Amino acid sequence: MFEYAPAPESRDVVDIKPSYGLFIDGEFVDGAGTSFKTVNPATEEALAEVAAASQADVDRAVQAARKAFGAWSAMPGSERAKYLFRIARIIQERSRELAVLETLDNGKPIRESRDVDLPLVAAHFFYYAGWADKLGYAGYGPAPKPLGVAGQVIPWNFPLLMLAWKIAPALACGNTVVLKPAETTPLTALLFAEICRQADLPPGVVNIVTGAGETGAAVVNHPDVNKVAFTGSTEVGRLIARSVAGTGKKVTLELGGKAANVIFDDAAIDQAVEGIVDGIFFNQGHVCCAGSRLLVQESIAEELLESLKRRLSRLRLGDPLDKNTDIGAINSAEQLARVRELSDIGEAEGAERWSPACTLPERGFWFPPTVFTGVAQSHRIARDEVFGPVLAVLTFRTPAEAVEKANNTPYGLSAGVWTEKGSRILWMADRLRAGVVWANTFNKFDPASPFGGYKESGYGREGGRHGLEAYLDV
Known part of the structure; x- marks a missing residue:
């Protein structure tokens, strides 16, 4: 690095x-x-x-x-x-x-x-x-x-x-x-x-x-x-x-939102990892359409998580005015307290917490990029909007299960689908209850495109x- x-x-x-x-x-x-x-x-x-x-x-x-x-x-x-x-x-x-x-x-x-x-x-x-x-x-x-x-x-x-x-x-x-x-x-x-x-x-x-x-x-x-x-x-x-x-x-x-970012086994892994990082760690996760729930097809879950952890270890957290910084500060002490509270609840409910080794500045409001694995649908980190750099990882086996899990939320703002099959993208987009469905990308905006939930x-x-x-x- x-x-x-x-x-x-x-x-x-x-x-x-x-x-x-x-x-x-x-x-x-x-x-x-x-x-x-x-x-x-x-x-x-x-x-x-x-x-x-x-x-x-x-x-x-x-x-x-x-x-x-x-x-x-x-x-x-x-x-x-x-x-x-x-x-x-x-x-x-x-x-x-x-x-x-x-x-x-x-x-x-x-x-x-x-x-x-x-x-x-x-x-x-x-x-x-x-x-x-x-x-x-x-x-x-x-x-x-x-x-x-x-x-x-x-x-x-x-x-x-x-x-x-x-x-x-x-x-x-x-x-x-x-x-x-x-x-x-x-x-x-x-x-x-x-x-x-x-x-x-x-x-x-x-x-x-x-x-x-x-x-x-x-x-x-x-x-x-x-x-x-x-x-x-x-x-x-x-x-x-x-x-x-x-x-x-x-x-x-x-x-608010609790968007599902769905990764199929035929997705380009490196491209999907960049999309996951953009989806949840952009703007410290302070994004209502953030891809805060990662749904990965079971057969590639291990490989994808290894690649994601490697990528997160290379993110630079620190001075927001530094042009090299990837992760800035949490917006307020109040918001930081909420992110910490929900992350602690995630751990207490049995999910496994991981963050890359990174030194947090002594002053200011900071939280490291965090990934939870072993997450159940009933866990609060899979249901509540954390609005911070916290990713909950779940797995699925079939497209139908992916749709069921993605839609199992009170929210419906956005979703992402990663696959090389155009027909599967259209099949998923038709069934996902989300205002915006991104295909092989995430968090892309254009003034000519409507947005809402x-x-x-x-x-x-x-x-x-x-x-x-x-x-x-x-």
């Missing part, structure tokens, strides 16, 4: 202010509520003081969005497209700055924020800029109308990418937005607010309110919000579904032509 010299990305490209207010009606304003600190999960260093929006602050933001809605929705689609296109170009121009800020605030490796997140963020704005003047051809009637004010609440695992998934289609359809980023990762959303100003986006079209759960609840429950979009945990998704029931608000929920993984689709429907009065 090569020893790599440190290759740190410079922090100097980012200017983090000591404190941040809220972005309402095109201006940064002080919040009426308290404030909180956002920290770097790799070092536990406080990065900035951020305003926690109160009910009154959220009300101001919704009023600003409502006021801006009239002119924005009446604007020709070709004109709205110019703003989206301009935002996409500025994101590209400032991508290094955004990637470094995302890594500092979130803990993910710079290689991922730079090479995966940021290109996809820009691509979503470019893609929906193209739809803005073609809504009549999207299949939702000849002249579909926007809904009004969209209240959007996003998670901490892909802060800027989830913002793009929500804001780009909303604006393309003529809606205005009040968005609440996660309390542990607010900084790139606030930098995006600056980008909106740089793009001369009309005031009030996009408003950013920071804060914790109470702020999110104020956005979701505001009587003048017409559309709610949420990505996050199934527990919070249930609360939102209950609170908006009977209000006439349109809702999309993209919730079944069962406790939520409802509605984001991305592609299908992602427009959630923001139109169809």
